[in-house]
Amino acid sequence: MATLHTKSAARAMMAPAVIVLLVWMAVPLAMTLYFSTLNYTLYNPISTPFIGFGNYTYFLNDPTFLAALANTLILVIGVLAITVIGGILVALLLDQDFYGVNIVRLLVIAPFFVMPTVAALVWKNMMMNPVYGVIGQLLSSVGIPPVDWMTNVPLLSIIIIVAWQWLPFATLILLTALQSLSEDQKEAAEMDGAGALSIFWYITLPHMSRAITVVILIQTIFLLSIYAEILVTTQGGPGSQSTNITYLVAQQATSYGDIGAASAGGIVAVILANIVAIFLVRLIGKNLDA
Amino acid sequence: MGQIHLEKVRKAFGDVVIIPELDLQIEDGEFVVFVGPSGCGKSTLLRLIAGLEDVTSGKITIDGTDATELPPAKRGLAMVFQSYALYPHMSVRKNIAFPLKMANMDKAEIDRRVDYAAKTLNLDAYIDRRPGQLSGGQRQRVAIGRAIVREPKAFLFDEPLSNLDAALRVGMRLEISELHQRLKTTMIYVTHDQVEAMTMADKIVVLRAGNIEQVGSPLELYSSPRNLFVAGFIGSPRMNLINGAEAGKYKADTIGIRPEHLRLSTSEGRWTGTVKVSEHLGSDTFLHVESPVHEEPVTVRADGEFPVHSGDTVYLTPQEDKIHRFDGKGLALR
Amino acid sequence: MARRVTTQKKIVTTILAWFVGLLIFFPILWTFLTSFKTELQAISIPPVFLNFDWTLENYETIQSQSNYFHFMLNSIYLSLGSTALGLIVAIPAAWAMAFSPTKRTKDVLLWMLSTKMLPAVGVYIPIYLLFVRFGLLDSRLGLIVVLFLINLPIIVWMLYTYFKEIPGEILEAARMDGASLGKEITQVLAPMAVPGIASTILLNVILSWNEAFWSLNLTTSNAAPLTQFIASFSSPQGNFYAKLSAASMLAIAPILIVGWFSQKQLVRGLTFGAVK
Numbered sequence: 001m002a003t004l005h006t007k008s009a010a011r012a013m014m015a016p017a018v019i020v021l022l023v024w025m026a027v028p029l030a031m032t033l034y035f036s037t038l039n040y041t042l043y044n045p046i047s048t049p050f051i052g053f054g055n056y057t058y059f060l061n062d063p064t065f066l067a068a069l070a071n072t073l074i075l076v077i078g079v080l081a082i083t084v085i086g087g088i089l090v091a092l093l094l095d096q097d098f099y100g101v102n103i104v105r106l107l108v109i110a111p112f113f114v115m116p117t118v119a120a121l122v123w124k125n126m127m128m129n130p131v132y133g134v135i136g137q138l139l140s141s142v143g144i145p146p147v148d149w150m151t152n153v154p155l156l157s158i159i160i161i162v163a164w165q166w167l168p169f170a171t172l173i174l175l176t177a178l179q180s181l182s183e184d185q186k187e188a189a190e191m192d193g194a195g196a197l198s199i200f201w202y203i204t205l206p207h208m209s210r211a212i213t214v215v216i217l218i219q220t221i222f223l224l225s226i227y228a229e230i231l232v233t234t235q236g237g238p239g240s241q242s243t244n245i246t247y248l249v250a251q252q253a254t255s256y257g258d259i260g261a262a263s264a265g266g267i268v269a270v271i272l273a274n275i276v277a278i279f280l281v282r283l284i285g286k287n288l289d290a
Numbered sequence: 291m292g293q294i295h296l297e298k299v300r301k302a303f304g305d306v307v308i309i310p311e312l313d314l315q316i317e318d319g320e321f322v323v324f325v326g327p328s329g330c331g332k333s334t335l336l337r338l339i340a341g342l343e344d345v346t347s348g349k350i351t352i353d354g355t356d357a358t359e360l361p362p363a364k365r366g367l368a369m370v371f372q373s374y375a376l377y378p379h380m381s382v383r384k385n386i387a388f389p390l391k392m393a394n395m396d397k398a399e400i401d402r403r404v405d406y407a408a409k410t411l412n413l414d415a416y417i418d419r420r421p422g423q424l425s426g427g428q429r430q431r432v433a434i435g436r437a438i439v440r441e442p443k444a445f446l447f448d449e450p451l452s453n454l455d456a457a458l459r460v461g462m463r464l465e466i467s468e469l470h471q472r473l474k475t476t477m478i479y480v481t482h483d484q485v486e487a488m489t490m491a492d493k494i495v496v497l498r499a500g501n502i503e504q505v506g507s508p509l510e511l512y513s514s515p516r517n518l519f520v521a522g523f524i525g526s527p528r529m530n531l532i533n534g535a536e537a538g539k540y541k542a543d544t545i546g547i548r549p550e551h552l553r554l555s556t557s558e559g560r561w562t563g564t565v566k567v568s569e570h571l572g573s574d575t576f577l578h579v580e581s582p583v584h585e586e587p588v589t590v591r592a593d594g595e596f597p598v599h600s601g602d603t604v605y606l607t608p609q610e611d612k613i614h615r616f617d618g619k620g621l622a623l624r
Numbered sequence: 625m626a627r628r629v630t631t632q633k634k635i636v637t638t639i640l641a642w643f644v645g646l647l648i649f650f651p652i653l654w655t656f657l658t659s660f661k662t663e664l665q666a667i668s669i670p671p672v673f674l675n676f677d678w679t680l681e682n683y684e685t686i687q688s689q690s691n692y693f694h695f696m697l698n699s700i701y702l703s704l705g706s707t708a709l710g711l712i713v714a715i716p717a718a719w720a721m722a723f724s725p726t727k728r729t730k731d732v733l734l735w736m737l738s739t740k741m742l743p744a745v746g747v748y749i750p751i752y753l754l755f756v757r758f759g760l761l762d763s764r765l766g767l768i769v770v771l772f773l774i775n776l777p778i779i780v781w782m783l784y785t786y787f788k789e790i791p792g793e794i795l796e797a798a799r800m801d802g803a804s805l806g807k808e809i810t811q812v813l814a815p816m817a818v819p820g821i822a823s824t825i826l827l828n829v830i831l832s833w834n835e836a837f838w839s840l841n842l843t844t845s846n847a848a849p850l851t852q853f854i855a856s857f858s859s860p861q862g863n864f865y866a867k868l869s870a871a872s873m874l875a876i877a878p879i880l881i882v883g884w885f886s887q888k889q890l891v892r893g894l895t896f897g898a899v900k
């Protein structure tokens with residue numbers, strides 16, 4: 001269904017979407033790249049001399065940056081580990097037949113719809129507060145001294161909060177994949193004498209591998225830019241113990257007014273995200289042909 | 291009204307040529323059937339005429355005016371699709387009225403035409419239903435209704451019956467033929483089923499790989515196929531094609547003889563053979579006979595019941611004046 | 625589940641599943657309960673679960689003291705505005721990609737997707753400076769445009785996967801029937817794609833409602849949505865748990881309900897069709 005007429009119409013119809021996205025992507029990114037080579041602060045925006053890789057060397061030698069880089073990776077990997085393993089387990093559970101499947105499904109999905117600032121504050125105050133928080137009170141009731149989560153284990157606290165928000169996403173997608181596994185396959189394996197564990201290992205898990213990859217890649221994209229959860233809980237602290245790159249870059253710009261350094265940090269974040277994006281785009285592209 | 295001429299029309303998708311240069315004249319009021327095996331380019335040709343695809347080169351004229359560049363809506367043609375392509379969110383009435391609404395016709399006239407179409411197509415009872423609530427045959431009628439209300443210059447049908455079951459297909463075939471009798475509007479009808487082609491057409495266009503193999507009335511194609519392809523495609527069961535020594539006797543590379551043109555006997559005849567399979571339909575008897583004249587079984591048709599069975603010996607005699615002769619290139623010798 | 629499951633096993637599974645479900649849901653449940661407690665009960669040791677004096681005073685305070693409705697309205701404006709803008713731009717684009725694909729369509733789709741993967745901080749600084757320059761900081765319009773842009777790839781993708789399921793012949797029929805391109809899209813394609821468009825709207829509203837990087841960094845008060853409103857509770861005086869809970873419930877309740885209704889579409893939208 002294509003004539004010259006429809007083809008040119010199609011091009012015209014696509015143009016606005018393509019153009020706005022192109023502008024949105026190219027213009028600010030080019031500016032960021034440009035700023036990252038300038039000694040540019042908001043205190044002295046008139047003089048912005050070119051300093052080449054100066055900001056990058058500054059950034060890469062800054063212990064805060066290195067800590068932020070490490071924190072970013074720990075945050076991503078930690079959340080992925082919890083959500084993928086937890087997601088598989090919960091998905092397996094929800095795939096069973098039990099009373100109230102639909103209601104439990106709703107309960108499990110709910111955290112995904114909670115806005116990040118709410119999730120973070122609820123956890124910080126009502127769950128993790130050493131005195132009044134539910135966790136602390138539960139622990140003290142069995143004689144374990146309460147932990148000051150935000151001060152003693154700030155990064156772990158954030159990992160827990162973020163993992164809670166993303167566990168539903170992983171569960172939902174893995175469950176969808178699980179439900180497309182035909183009962184026949186499992187039954188055939190059972191006839192061949194496979195036990196529950198080997199069915200899981202040799203049939204269910206390989207079947208879910210694709211969905212697991214998708215979960216990992218998509219979550220990574222979002223997890224690399226965790227921001228609000230840090231802002232309303234630890235503000236990156238104590239020190240820089242829970243600062244990630246996104247938070248650091250925003251802080252460099254808004255609090256310290258160092259546009260040059262912040263831009264260099266932004267570019268580093270882009271590079272990090274691109275490494276993941278390449279794999280994700282390939283995976284989805286392959287699926288598009290099928 | 292309803293004269294369509296194709297001049298040197300050619301269509302390629304990228305580098306793949308689907309329709310090499312082709313000329314075709316369709317006269318006003320004709321019922322023309324494009325027939326050919328699946329994938330030979332029938333739909334593509336029809337869509338070129340409709341304007342749903344651009345020609346790569348060549349010219350399409352409708353009623354004397356050049357329509358090559360016209361968008362589908364401006365060509366004054368109506369199309370009935372294989373999938374019916376009804377608007378699922380509209381009632382039958384709205385479906386049929388849609389083209390009229392697009393033409394900004396006034397409400398009263400739209401209603402008049404829709405009611406008339408619905409009545410002639412026996413759709414009155416379903417007029418407020420959605421297509422999803424209709425049977426295949428009813429949907430087909432709605433699609434036809436949507437086409438006729440526009441009073442187009444020509445109707446284009448793309449395998450309209452192939453989604454219907456066999457019994458319904460025969461009925462709809464008749465209905466479409468009657469419609470043509472009544473409206474006398476040009477119809478171009480695409481099918482891969484040669485029975486449909488033979489029963490409905492004034493003029494059949496046999497296509498193979500985008501090429502026109504032969505154009506003619508059903509009887510012309512039946513009695514004098516221009517080449518082996520047409521000979522094999524038209525007629526059911528297929529014509530027996532025999533090569534080798536037997537063909538040589540007729541100074542041809544291949545001879546063809548239709549199953550109904552072989553005389554059958556249990557006692558004497560030109561060719562001896564053994565019955566391999568016999569099909570007794572009551573009205574006809576079809577035999578597949580193994581015979582030394584040809585490596586493949588020869589198909590024979592006898593009127594009524596012919597009481598032989600697998601393993602019996604029979605004798606076949608071709609009617610000399612019904613033998614088709616073909617040269618080495620597959621072209622008919624006259 | 626063709627096989628019969630023994631009742632005993634089913635009961636065990638039921639208990640386990642409900643336990644896990646409630647555990648995951650607990651923070652929300654707790655917030656819900658706390659929002660009806662007095663501040664004192666909210667921090668009582670040991671905590672009270674259900675046996676407290678239910679009160680609506682927190683909700684009343686939130687509404688009267690903070691201009692909650694201002695933030696709520698902003699959230700509505702922002703999510704609906706960016707979604708509407710997104711649909712206007714994405715429907716034609718998805719139409720083109722689904723029904724008039726070319727060799728490059730796939731590349732364009734993947735490229736759009738890749739813009740979604742651009743981390744916000746990669747473009748944040750220039751956007752911030754441009755917003756300052758053009759007075760867009762803390763304006764609804766500015767944030768609507770940004771939210772529209774960050775979600776546009778998802779909208780295009782979702783619509784594309786839905787449109788692909790509509791047979792092209794129906795649109796061709798409309799074309800034969802004399803429909804112009806505009807009518808083909810508004811009177812034939814759009815009504816047929818209503819379920820797909822609806823789920824796209826839902827997902828996009830959810831994503832915009834909960835967006836937290838741009839909303840926090842580009843607004844202060846005038847255009848600030850609920851995300852920002854809740855963030856203001858992070859300061860020490862936010863230790864009023866009951867009020868925090870009431871505010872939180874007000875902020876998440878609408879979207880939680882929307883989300884529950886659209887859970888199926890969520891998978892499709894967020895995985896770009898990679899998992900069905």
Ligand SMILES: Nc1ncnc2c1ncn2[C@@H]1O[C@H](COP(=O)(O)OP(=O)(O)O)[C@@H](O)[C@H]1O
Binds near residue numbers: 001308327331333
């Ligand atoms: N849009 C298209 N792009 C590329 N090839 C096409 C297109 N449409 C049809 N074809 C090819 O053209 C040939 C003829 O198709 P078609 O006209 O549908 O055959 P028919 O209707 O006779 O079965 C087929 O080989 C088909 O694959």
Ligand SMILES: [Mg+2]
Binds near residue numbers: 332333334449
């Ligand atoms: Mg066809």
